[in-house]
Amino acid sequence: MPKEWTEKQERQYKHIRDSEEGQGASTRRAKEIAARTVNKNRAQAGQTKTASRSSIKDKSPQQRGGQRSGRKGPKGPTRDQLYNEAKQRNIRGRSKMTKSELADALGK
Structure with a gap:
């Protein structure tokens, strides 16, 4: 630890x-x-x-309680999480992209 x-x-x-x-x-x-x-x-x-924006602003893991797994509706990483990954990979135009556009640009 x-x-x-x-x-x-x-x-x-x-x-x-x-x-x-x-x-x-x-x-x-x-x-x-x-x-x-x-x-x-x-x-x-x-x-x-240091902490990412998605870590601070997102629900705590206890509150979320598996909301993003095994249910209908949007799944996978949040838009902010995709944006942070796009930022690390230096993808141009990321600030104007939607969640699905970010996922496509990242190949997810």
Whole structure:
């Protein structure tokens, strides 16, 4: 665990990791999901030096509760998440693109 994490965050990480493994996720995937959840909560609480806009403005993982998986309607990453990836890849015209246009430009 990173030394910046509190004991509560470490307990939360272990709980999420064990839960994901119990649901059939690989050990590596379970660790990734748990770390992302804890780090997103830290970003929303202002405990990190840098944080993406989507981490701060999006719902917390606990509130979202799997909203973007296994349901009808829009799925996958949010427009802001796609925009951030397009920004990293230096795709031109990204600020005027819609979610579907960003996904097409990224090849998703």
